[in-house]
Amino acid sequence: MTHRLAAVGLAAAALLGAGRVTAQTVTLKFAHFLPSTGNFQRHIAEPWCAAIEKDSGGRLKCQIFPSLQLGGTPAQIPDQVKNGVADIGWTSPSFATGRFPRTEALELPFSLPPGGLSGSRAMWAYYQKHAQDDYKDFKVLAIFSASNVVISTANKPVLTADGFKGLKLRSPSRFAALLIGQLGGTPVNLPVAAITESISKGVIDGAMAPWEILPTTKIDEVTKYHMEGLPNQPGFTQTPMAILMNKTKWDGLPADLKAVLDKHSGAALSDLAGRVWDEGNEAAKKKMTAQGNKILVIKPEDYAAMQKAGAAVEADWIKQADARGLDGKKLAAEVHALGAKFMNTPSK
Numbered sequence: 001m002t003h004r005l006a007a008v009g010l011a012a013a014a015l016l017g018a019g020r021v022t023a024q025t026v027t028l029k030f031a032h033f034l035p036s037t038g039n040f041q042r043h044i045a046e047p048w049c050a051a052i053e054k055d056s057g058g059r060l061k062c063q064i065f066p067s068l069q070l071g072g073t074p075a076q077i078p079d080q081v082k083n084g085v086a087d088i089g090w091t092s093p094s095f096a097t098g099r100f101p102r103t104e105a106l107e108l109p110f111s112l113p114p115g116g117l118s119g120s121r122a123m124w125a126y127y128q129k130h131a132q133d134d135y136k137d138f139k140v141l142a143i144f145s146a147s148n149v150v151i152s153t154a155n156k157p158v159l160t161a162d163g164f165k166g167l168k169l170r171s172p173s174r175f176a177a178l179l180i181g182q183l184g185g186t187p188v189n190l191p192v193a194a195i196t197e198s199i200s201k202g203v204i205d206g207a208m209a210p211w212e213i214l215p216t217t218k219i220d221e222v223t224k225y226h227m228e229g230l231p232n233q234p235g236f237t238q239t240p241m242a243i244l245m246n247k248t249k250w251d252g253l254p255a256d257l258k259a260v261l262d263k264h265s266g267a268a269l270s271d272l273a274g275r276v277w278d279e280g281n282e283a284a285k286k287k288m289t290a291q292g293n294k295i296l297v298i299k300p301e302d303y304a305a306m307q308k309a310g311a312a313v314e315a316d317w318i319k320q321a322d323a324r325g326l327d328g329k330k331l332a333a334e335v336h337a338l339g340a341k342f343m344n345t346p347s348k
Helices: 002-022 039-055 074-082 103-107 116-135 174-182 192-200 247-251 255-263 267-290 300-323 328-341
Strands: 026-031 060-065 088-091 138-148 150-153 168-170 186-188 206-209 225-228 238-246 294-297
Touching (some): 026 039, 039 255, 039 267, 060 255, 074 138, 103 116, 103 174, 103 300, 116 138, 116 238, 116 267, 116 328, 138 247, 174 186, 174 300, 192 206, 238 247, 267 294, 300 328
Parallel strands (some): 026 060, 026 088, 168 186, 168 206
Antiparallel strands (some): 088 238, 138 238, 150 206
């Protein structure tokens, strides 16, 4: 009897222990490359983390590592996620040239609408239909748009398509670099953190970047002029952004916690990010206007000239995609079609 009671006691303890394991808190290490004061952490990462913590009854928590605190570069964040250094990472597929070949179509010049929400919906739809094979090593939490870039310069306003000649501009992606080159400028590849100092020292003349990023990185303090595209027309170029999760970490979660993450990810998280970027863009424009920066809008004839340069970039990419066994023409056409479909998406 004593042995039986002891066995029962051990079994009960084991069951209670199993219950505690099942209900344990999972802390997700969330890495990104911008400061903690930026829009991404304050208005996307932190609200998302709060939402999953609330819906999981406190069983899901985040530990956020901004400004590359886990080391490496923005381009290495996918490897950090894949290898488990971080559980979740935010970066741009554009930073790792050639690694996400189908996603590259989203960077093609003059293919997507200028807004963050409209661009994000086009990107998420494209990912679901055409680019899932790019992310076999990850659980994809969001694919979204950083919205259309504007051309910000320190001393010389870019007023025409010919105005790019002789300028050194930081490019956010390979396709932006190719567009700058087609227009006679010199593209420079720099990490976001190095842009402001490079402009202030005259190493480069300016940068291609979304409105939202300019105050966050203080680029607005070292530039005076900002040229944007035509309203309700495809933007110069967009940069796709991705929030990726370690696949092993995802596979090891119980079904109810997976359901919480799915509820707050995918289209929902992509929409949240797109709206935040739109709001950040408007706030940045107001701030820069108030401090005396000049906002310029390209003339239709110069927009057409830039589109022609962009068409040459697209044609070259189609050939490269075909050489890798992808149907480049089909993928490019799909991006343009989705861009047109979501062009007039309200920003709120």
